[in-house]
Amino acid sequence: MFEEYDDFRKKVKEFALENFTDDNIRKYDKDEIYPEELRKKGINSAIDMTNPIKIVIGIEELCRVDAGLGISVTTPYFGNEVINLFGNDAQKKILSDVMSGKKILGLGVTEPSGGSDVAGIKTTAVKSGNKYIINGSKIFITNGSIADYILVLARTSNESKRHLGLSVFLVDTKSKGFSASKLHGKLGVRATDTAELKFNNLEVDESMLVGEEGMGFYYIMIFFDISRVYVAAQALGIAEGAFDAMMKYVKSNNIKDENTMFEIAKLYTRIQAAKLLTYNATMNLVNSVTKPEDTSAAKAYAGETAVYAAEKALEVTGLSGYKYNLDIVFRNAKIMEIWEGTTDVENLIIARTLLKGD
């Protein structure tokens, strides 16, 4: 699939191989620093946000070489779809700076007490004149300490149903009352920026309310239905990278036992299945078809495949795996089963959507 984008795929691959060197992969992973210079280099070469297919191919090929760096250079646009779909002109003006690479965007949904429970968030935004006053905190926020703007999901009213009464705000991180603490000690994707955010009487102009008040939960769910496709692409790239490394090891060591042959066959088949699911979900985006069950199936399956591939590749290469950076691949893969909805959450979405359809 997507053969018409082969030239673009090749270009991204070349960028990744040239810039995601072993030294860079190890350095950014070890030091847990965001690769700002690589992000800038990637703009206009490896990053093309003009359509979902190019986004998916870009993410896949970059993560195939290294997910820590690949995700770092592709997430500065994180949340852009929320503004694109529901934002006003002022917000879209800010978005144009994000899409051109001048500014970095983030999205703050998860809270310390919440995790997967989006409707249970406690951060509040109280209307006061022509402003909203935001108080609360967010955790595990990608780009949290490097973003110029953060989309914040906050409770604007208490309703009988918890998912009602939530709204999204576009917050300038230079605002008084905003603070971000970078979180250290992640298992993997350590080049990416992850932070805890605090809002202490942060004032945001009402013009920065995205869409309608009280509709935030729906906006975020629609966004997740898009972003999960991109996480599936991250996972697919990781799985393919692990497979590449395993094949390199098997060929260079002339391994021919049947057990290893079967592992190769099983992993190849599984990756192909993950690819089909991911590309199918991508085509739903292209065709503006809303099928959360397809998105979640792609994300859950590709996520588990990334972890499976990393484990199998290490099983075959043993202690030699580090030579192919498989220790890092293994650590990077795990987040694919956690962020943007754990596998359990994806399974619930699939089942509930299918049951609702009856």
Place this chain on the structure above:
Amino acid sequence: MEDEINIIRDNIKEFSSKNLDEKDIESKGIDNDLIEKLSSQGIINSNVSSKYGGLELDKKASMAIIEEVSKYSPSVALYAYISGIYIKSIENSEIEDISADIASGKKTAAVSFSNKNDGDKIYDVFFIKGNDALAVINNDLFYVSGTYEVRESLGFRGIKFGDLKVETKKKIGNSESFIKALKYMDPELCAMSIGLMYGSMEKAFEYSKIRKLFNTKIKDFGPVAYTISDIMSKLDIIKYYLYGNGRIDFAKNFISSIIIDVTRAAVNIHGGYGFFTDFGIEKYYRDSVTLKSLGFMNIKRELSDSIYGEKSGFI
């Protein structure tokens, strides 16, 4: 006998809870003070002959010790395992006397776990300090010394990992003595693995009782509760193989099949928090995959040879 082992377990649990902070051990390593304590507690010398200052404990007692230690600090458990391999490997060799120093903690053990060597370089050595190691080179066992090139290890970060550039080497036996030592320490390897799995699951079990999502404790969700219960029941079967009927090969095979899934489930149950070092759960996942590479690579062959009673499954 069971009562005695339970007393030993209780003592080791108490010692481990007070002295083995794995997060600290992973960042600072195992220092001299801790090694001396490990010796005085019988953790690194439980199955060593008394002529070398060891405790000569029953094999099951030795397994119980390493299992309990592994729940708190897989790195320390691995070091105890390495010490056991080292001491057994040099038995009746010309450097046999080193055993006393290893058992007392005056000297630390270092072992290469791969048969790879490239000219003057020995690969994949686990060590604490010093400049020497045991290594198999072309079917012979050598005591080598030189300079270490330290690499970042995926698991067991309390122990250093790297390659040794050999400056001097002394042949002390053949590879058979090293292979026998590995076999001798297989029960401890399994016990360490069980401890590692219990360590991760006990954390997940406790977390599931306090963590709430959707206003509900996560233990009340079927996928969480059933995963933990299922794993706990499997661990009990492995313990039976290990301590009950002594089928070490069965235990090893079972462990090999589930160890990564178990520690992965423990991370999953912790959600986003499980991905961070501070929560002390991701280390079990890293350790489990490293452990599988160390001691379980050939288990399928070993088991099928045992079941068939002859060489099998080699094509």
